[in-house]
Amino acid sequence: TPYEDPAIQAVIPDEYLQNPNCWHVKVPLFNFATVEMHQSDRVLWQFGFRQPILVALEVLDDHHKIDLRQLHMDWPRFWLHYIQMWEDRYDCIPT
DSSP: GGGGGGHTTTTSOHHHHHOOOGGOOEEEEEETTEEEEEEEEGGGGTSSSOOOOOOOOOHHHHTSSSSSTTOOOHHHHHHHHHHHHHGGGGOOOOO
């Protein structure tokens, strides 16, 4: 339970500590221009949530092959689908 450490909590925005259920949302995670899925729906039962029947993993391996040095690429538009999923994350909090 590393998030119980006050030193770690000090660097986490309050928005994420006020509703820990948002930690369990299946959303894309962005690291610069790379996108990976936070597949938390695979382990909901371990956190006391109802575990749905699992669907195939969303694998984004092809995205890792994209040349990120393309200077004139409109990255926000390119990743718009995943950005929208992130923006709508509070609509997907498990019950």
